[in-house]
Amino acid sequence: MIAALDEGHVGGYSVAYGRDDTYFPVYVTAALAAIFCTAALLTGALYWLALAALAAGFTYYNIPLLETGRPTIGANQYGIFIQAFGLIRWRAVERIDLVEIAERAMTVHELQIVLNAPLTSALVADWRKQPVWRWLMRLPWRMSHTNMVRINVEPFDQPPDMIHRTFLRMWRYYRS
Missing domain, CATH: 1.20.5 (Single alpha-helices involved in coiled-coils or other helix-helix interfaces)
Known part of the structure; x- marks a missing residue:
């Protein structure tokens, strides 16, 4: 069942880029x-x-x-999914934080997902291999060297605190 998951059909809670x-x-x-x-x-x-x-x-x-209709990040019973990254299983998530970062004259909100396992074992589905024509396009995520996935949540169609609360609520429910 999990192998059938692909980027376009993940189900559950999803967030797309906002149209503004x-x-x-x-x-x-x-x-x-x-x-x-x-x-x-x-x-x-x-x-x-x-x-x-x-x-x-x-x-x-x-x-x-x-691409405002396409789910960019979200969560379902298997874990957290991120476009062009993959599906991170719930048990591999150590912490989910919402961090405010001051950049020039504005504040940017970043969702930081800290993993407690190596990336290869944390991913249920790996979507990092993209078609050639998408290689140079913007990615919604960045990976730090400390096993942390960083996502700028400003461009999404839902407020950053709501995204964070929903991810936390689902993480607490599904990992237990």
């Missing part, structure tokens, strides 16, 4: 890339092509932010 004005720059840079490509074709100047490549690269990297 913060992702407007992705659309703007896509339009700029098209405008710069057109300018390069019309004028034959290579500097327009360089600008188009930069704008297209930014757009490509941030495309996952536009």
Whole structure:
């Protein structure tokens, strides 16, 4: 049953990227890339092509932010799932913390999942192997050297404290 789990059909509680004005720059840079490509074709100047490549690269990297219907993180009876990472079993989770990090003029909330087992035994399903066309796209997670998975929860469609409370509640229920 667990082997049948894939990234698209995990069930349970899930959180997706929110749809708001913060992702407007992705659309703007896509339009700029098209405008710069057109300018390069019309004028034959290579500097327009360089600008188009930069704008297209930014757009490509941030495309996952536009996938608002796709579950990005969540939890079910098997554990915590993270897009492009995998499904972490409940017994491998030592602690789930919500940390506020001050960055320049704003505060960012980060969900930190500390593992009590090596990553290879903590994962029920490993989704880190992505298709080639997704290799350079934004990932919702970062792994620290101390066996901790770090997730920036600001771009999601639910408040950070609600995500944290739900994960804690499910962790306490399913690990017992």
